Amino acid sequence: MRKPELAAAIADRTDLTRDKASEIITAITDQISAAAARGEDITLIGFGTFSIREREARDGRNPQTGAPIRISASKTVGFKAGKALKDAFR
Structure with a gap:
Protein backbone atom coordinates (compact mmCIF):
# COMPACT_ATOMS: atom_id res chain seq x y z
CA MET A 1 0.00 0.00 0.00
CA ARG A 2 1.34 3.40 -0.98
CA LYS A 3 0.56 6.80 0.54
CA PRO A 4 -2.27 7.70 -1.92
CA GLU A 5 -3.95 4.35 -1.27
CA LEU A 6 -3.59 4.82 2.49
CA ALA A 7 -5.04 8.33 2.25
CA ALA A 8 -7.99 6.99 0.23
CA ALA A 9 -8.61 4.23 2.80
CA ILE A 10 -8.53 6.75 5.66
CA ALA A 11 -10.86 9.09 3.77
CA ASP A 12 -13.31 6.24 3.21
CA ARG A 13 -13.39 5.41 6.94
CA THR A 14 -13.70 9.02 8.11
CA ASP A 15 -15.45 12.19 7.02
CA LEU A 16 -12.20 13.55 5.58
CA THR A 17 -11.30 14.27 1.98
CA ARG A 18 -8.42 12.38 0.41
CA ASP A 19 -6.36 15.59 0.38
CA LYS A 20 -6.96 16.17 4.10
CA ALA A 21 -6.13 12.54 4.89
CA SER A 22 -2.91 12.90 2.89
CA GLU A 23 -2.02 16.06 4.85
CA ILE A 24 -2.53 14.18 8.12
CA ILE A 25 -0.35 11.28 6.98
CA THR A 26 2.36 13.78 5.98
CA ALA A 27 2.11 15.51 9.37
CA ILE A 28 2.43 12.18 11.18
CA THR A 29 5.43 11.02 9.16
CA ASP A 30 7.09 14.44 9.56
CA GLN A 31 6.71 14.23 13.34
CA ILE A 32 8.04 10.67 13.44
CA SER A 33 11.04 11.75 11.34
CA ALA A 34 11.70 14.78 13.55
CA ALA A 35 11.56 12.71 16.73
CA ALA A 36 13.88 10.10 15.22
CA ALA A 37 16.32 12.85 14.19
CA ARG A 38 16.39 13.97 17.83
CA GLY A 39 17.21 10.39 18.85
CA GLU A 40 13.84 9.74 20.49
Whole structure:
Protein backbone atom coordinates (compact mmCIF):
# COMPACT_ATOMS: atom_id res chain seq x y z
CA MET A 1 0.00 0.00 0.00
CA ARG A 2 1.34 3.40 -0.98
CA LYS A 3 0.56 6.80 0.54
CA PRO A 4 -2.27 7.70 -1.92
CA GLU A 5 -3.95 4.35 -1.27
CA LEU A 6 -3.59 4.82 2.49
CA ALA A 7 -5.04 8.33 2.25
CA ALA A 8 -7.99 6.99 0.23
CA ALA A 9 -8.61 4.23 2.80
CA ILE A 10 -8.53 6.75 5.66
CA ALA A 11 -10.86 9.09 3.77
CA ASP A 12 -13.31 6.24 3.21
CA ARG A 13 -13.39 5.41 6.94
CA THR A 14 -13.70 9.02 8.11
CA ASP A 15 -15.45 12.19 7.02
CA LEU A 16 -12.20 13.55 5.58
CA THR A 17 -11.30 14.27 1.98
CA ARG A 18 -8.42 12.38 0.41
CA ASP A 19 -6.36 15.59 0.38
CA LYS A 20 -6.96 16.17 4.10
CA ALA A 21 -6.13 12.54 4.89
CA SER A 22 -2.91 12.90 2.89
CA GLU A 23 -2.02 16.06 4.85
CA ILE A 24 -2.53 14.18 8.12
CA ILE A 25 -0.35 11.28 6.98
CA THR A 26 2.36 13.78 5.98
CA ALA A 27 2.11 15.51 9.37
CA ILE A 28 2.43 12.18 11.18
CA THR A 29 5.43 11.02 9.16
CA ASP A 30 7.09 14.44 9.56
CA GLN A 31 6.71 14.23 13.34
CA ILE A 32 8.04 10.67 13.44
CA SER A 33 11.04 11.75 11.34
CA ALA A 34 11.70 14.78 13.55
CA ALA A 35 11.56 12.71 16.73
CA ALA A 36 13.88 10.10 15.22
CA ALA A 37 16.32 12.85 14.19
CA ARG A 38 16.39 13.97 17.83
CA GLY A 39 17.21 10.39 18.85
CA GLU A 40 13.84 9.74 20.49
CA ASP A 41 11.91 6.47 20.32
CA ILE A 42 8.42 6.72 18.87
CA THR A 43 5.89 4.31 20.35
CA LEU A 44 2.43 3.86 18.90
CA ILE A 45 0.71 1.55 21.37
CA GLY A 46 -0.69 -1.52 19.67
CA PHE A 47 1.17 -0.75 16.43
CA GLY A 48 4.87 -0.68 17.23
CA THR A 49 7.97 1.26 18.15
CA PHE A 50 10.40 3.10 15.91
CA SER A 51 13.86 3.43 17.44
CA ILE A 52 17.31 4.61 16.41
CA ARG A 53 19.81 1.79 16.10
CA GLU A 54 23.53 2.25 15.83
CA ARG A 55 25.55 0.03 13.53
CA GLU A 56 29.21 -0.39 14.33
CA ALA A 57 31.89 -0.16 11.68
CA ARG A 58 32.54 -3.51 10.02
CA ASP A 59 34.39 -5.21 7.21
CA GLY A 60 32.54 -6.09 4.04
CA ARG A 61 33.19 -7.01 0.42
CA ASN A 62 32.53 -5.20 -2.82
CA PRO A 63 29.96 -7.48 -4.51
CA GLN A 64 31.31 -6.72 -8.00
CA THR A 65 35.02 -7.21 -7.37
CA GLY A 66 35.14 -9.15 -4.13
CA ALA A 67 37.64 -6.63 -2.76
CA PRO A 68 37.48 -6.06 0.99
CA ILE A 69 36.06 -2.70 2.08
CA ARG A 70 35.50 -0.96 5.39
CA ILE A 71 31.87 -0.07 6.09
CA SER A 72 31.73 2.91 8.43
CA ALA A 73 29.54 3.15 11.53
CA SER A 74 26.05 4.50 10.94
CA LYS A 75 22.66 5.04 12.48
CA THR A 76 19.41 3.62 11.16
CA VAL A 77 15.77 3.46 12.17
CA GLY A 78 14.46 0.14 13.41
CA PHE A 79 10.87 -0.94 13.88
CA LYS A 80 9.52 -3.46 16.35
CA ALA A 81 5.91 -4.49 15.79
CA GLY A 82 3.54 -4.24 18.72
CA LYS A 83 1.38 -7.09 19.98
CA ALA A 84 -1.80 -5.98 18.19
CA LEU A 85 0.04 -5.70 14.87
CA LYS A 86 1.67 -9.10 15.34
CA ASP A 87 -1.68 -10.66 16.20
CA ALA A 88 -3.26 -9.16 13.07
CA PHE A 89 -1.28 -11.43 10.77
CA ARG A 90 -0.93 -14.60 12.78
